[in-house]
Amino acid sequence: MAVGCLPVLIAMVLTRTEAVPGPKPLKVFPDAGGCHLAQFQSLSPQELQAFKKAKDTFEESLSLKAWSCRPRLFPRTWDLQQLQVGERPVALEAEVALTLKVLETMADRSLGSILDQPLHTLRHIQSELQACVEAQPLAGPRPRGRLHHWLHRLHEAPKKEPLGCLENSVMFNLFRLLTRDLKCVASGDLCA
Numbered sequence: 001m002a003v004g005c006l007p008v009l010i011a012m013v014l015t016r017t018e019a020v021p022g023p024k025p026l027k028v029f030p031d032a033g034g035c036h037l038a039q040f041q042s043l044s045p046q047e048l049q050a051f052k053k054a055k056d057t058f059e060e061s062l063s064l065k066a067w068s069c070r071p072r073l074f075p076r077t078w079d080l081q082q083l084q085v086g087e088r089p090v091a092l093e094a095e096v097a098l099t100l101k102v103l104e105t106m107a108d109r110s111l112g113s114i115l116d117q118p119l120h121t122l123r124h125i126q127s128e129l130q131a132c133v134e135a136q137p138l139a140g141p142r143p144r145g146r147l148h149h150w151l152h153r154l155h156e157a158p159k160k161e162p163l164g165c166l167e168n169s170v171m172f173n174l175f176r177l178l179t180r181d182l183k184c185v186a187s188g189d190l191c192a
Contacts, residue, residue, distance in 0.1 A: 035132035037089070040125060040186040043178060050117035051174055057114050058106070058171045069165035073157050074173040078150070080184045081191060087147045088185045093129040094154045095177055096122055101158065102170040125182065 074095075080088045100122050107115040157166060184191035 035089075035128070035135050037128055037132060037186040037188075040128070040182050042183065043121070047117065047121050048178070050121070051178060054103075054111060054114050054118050055171055055174055057111060058167070061110065062168070069162070069168055072172070073153070073161065073166070073169035074176070080181050083147055085189055085191075088191075089129050089132045091147055091150050092177075092181050092185045093126065093133050094151050095173075095181065096126045096129060098154050098157060099170050099174070099177060100126060102166055105163075106167060129185075 080091060083091055100119065103111075103115055103119055103122065107119060157169075161169070
């Protein structure tokens with residue numbers, strides 16, 4: 001009798017494991033196969049510490065200079081939650097691209113090796129964002145509304161802002177980019 005129950009028991013176990021799926025990885029864009037932003041819902045403490053060290057070093061050097069900058073490039077009202085889910089990676093990719101451009105200039109001039117790890121992390125984030133943006137094109141031919149305004153502002157900033165003010169804006173926005181904007185995009189629909 002025990003031998004006859006074994007095939008039934010095995011069939012029940014196999015049926016049961018097929019019926020209960022395991023946890024599914026979070027996908028920001030269901031149709032974007034190469035889009036893996038969920039890994040950025042939180043950065044490691046080591047990565048955040050490298051950004052903090054760079055920011056602290058910048059702030060120490062800033063105290064020696066007096067910058068009179070007009071309103072910041074990234075105002076407090078700048079919130080990716082105001083955009084549609086599909087627009088958020090586009091805006092964040094532009095924000096990361098500008099941040100990389102400014103930090104690379106700073107690394108060449110003054111902060112050198114202190115920016116090595118932050119630059120490496122930002123380049124990785126940018127490559128993943130680019131994969132998502134390319135895999136999920138916007139509905140229209142050109143960005144509209146708030147997204148258009150933000151992209152234009154980020155694109156024009158290097159042409160219009162004095163270098164010192166641009167550096168200030170980027171450095172003071174760095175942790176918002178990493179802990180709020182990146183997390184929001186990585187959370188997809190769950191960012192509310």
